């Protein structure tokens with residue numbers, strides 16, 4: 403029997419139990435990172451998802467090179483993650499409620515936000531306005547995509563203004579913060595939602611504890627950037643276990659509709 407080791411408590415979890423438990427450790431409730439397709443499967447009603455903005459993909463317009471070229475990196479990641487970029491967007495139903503749904507994937511270059519993530523969020527926002535349906539985005543990101551330089555930073559303004567139009571149209575906007583959500587994503591569209599839900603213990607901050615420590619030469623508090631600390635400080639509205647997320651979202655969507 404295939405086994406998985408919990409990244410938090412190190413206990414072995416049988417594969418079948420791990421999957422049934424939605425990749426949450428049954429011993430310590432650690433929520434392991436999942437990819438966008440798995441997230442979609444456990445969130446949207448079956449066969450309800452229609453992808454928007456398919457086949458939009460980034461190009462290496464700066465000829466960026468670190469230890470390999472950005473173009474090469476994109477090609478490899480696309481194959482490995484079976485995704486065009488770090489987010490999938492589309493129209494879906496959650497317990498029968500229509501939503502414009504976006505799901506980020508940390509496995510695609512650390513969920514970094516480049517021009518394609520920004521464009522897809524714009525497409526999704528416009529779709530939500532056109533159909534007058536709520537916008538729900540699952541966030542996970544290490545920040546801006548450095549391989550796209552300044553253009554990646556501009557996506558902060560682009561996503562915020564796209565979502566600003568959703569708000570002008572008085573359409574509900576909900577984000578679900580998953581581990582980790584940081585950098586330009588936490589500083590833009592992740593934090594301007596009407597309701598911000600987080601999974602337990604998700605890291606949710608601008609700069610992570612390691613960077614803070616290097617900068618101020620002091621240890622940040624042990625719960626720095628955690629969903630729980632963010633809840634205490636008012637940055638997060640509720641913390642919801644993965645197993646309860648679909649119901650919670652459906653209840654909120656019904657509430658908004660009513």
Ligand SMILES: [Zn+2]
Nearest residue numbers: 408411427430
């Ligand atoms: Zn565990």
